[in-house]
Amino acid sequence: xxxxxxxxxxxxxxxxxxxxxxxxxxxxxxxxxxxxxxxxxxxxxxxxxxxxxxxxxxxxxxxxxxxxxxxxxxxxxxxxxxxxxxxxxxxxxxxxxxxxxxxxxxxxxxxxxxxxxxxxxxxxxxxxxxxxxxxxxxxx
Ligand code: CMP
Numbered sequence: 001x002x003x004x005x006x007x008x009x010x011x012x013x014x015x016x017x018x019x020x021x022x023x024x025x026x027x028x029x030x031x032x033x034x035x036x037x038x039x040x041x042x043x044x045x046x047x048x049x050x051x052x053x054x055x056x057x058x059x060x061x062x063x064x065x066x067x068x069x070x071x072x073x074x075x076x077x078x079x080x081x082x083x084x085x086x087x088x089x090x091x092x093x094x095x096x097x098x099x100x101x102x103x104x105x106x107x108x109x110x111x112x113x114x115x116x117x118x119x120x121x122x123x124x125x126x127x128x129x130x131x132x133x134x135x136x137x138x139x140x
Contacts, residue, residue, distance in 0.1 A: 004082040005035070005138075006119045007128035012070030013113035015039070020073055023116060026103050027077060030089035036076035036138040042068050050131055059112065066112055074132040078140055083125055086118040 010023050024034060042050070047067040054060050077086055091102025095114060098105035108114040119125035129138075 003078065003080060004122055004125070005076050005078050005129060006082040006086050006122075006125040007117075007132065008075040008077050008086060008119075009117040010073035010075070011113065011115055011117060012066060012068075012072060013109050014107060014115040015071045015073060017107075019107055019115070023103055023107065026089055026106075027075075027086070030079075030085055032077040032079045032082055032086060032089070033140070034075050035078045035140045036133050037073060038132065038137070039071050039073045040132075041071050044068050050128070062112060076129055076133060076138050083119055083122055087120070090116050090118050 091098030091104035094111040095104045095108035
């Protein structure tokens with residue numbers, strides 16, 4: 001097993017409902033350490049750049065509008081197999097399909113307002129972490 005880092009975002013539906021602490025407790029309970037964290041209000045250009053991979057998807061415009069609708073909390077999570085472990089504790093993208101006890105099952109409002117984002121691979125994690133943080137911001 002490898003010590004990994006992954007990028008997590010607590011989305012506007014969750015910050016609006018004051019769920020940052022509850023979500024952090026789930027992450028820490030899953031054995032992930034929050035080694036960097038910042039609350040930011042994304043601009044439209046920043047949200048478009050972050051989700052550029054989804055640019056051609058039918059939900060892209062709505063997703064960008066949602067992601068700029070309130071503050072988000074970007075985080076670097078560290079732990080053994082952090083990418084997979086975070087995806088496990090997040091649950092399926094659509095909360096209707098998420099397993100009991102997962103963040104999305106307990107907190108998500110819809111497939112779009114699904115409370116959290118997590119990197120889908122170690123390769124994308126490195127790209128996504130660099131989008132929000134510099135090396136000096138990450139304190140392991
Ligand atoms: P996330 O893991 O942040 O990656 C892309 C986001 O697009 C996803 O979570 C959802 O919030 C959003 N989204 C909205 N509609 C869909 C859809 N039909 N399929 C996948 N993702 C969707």
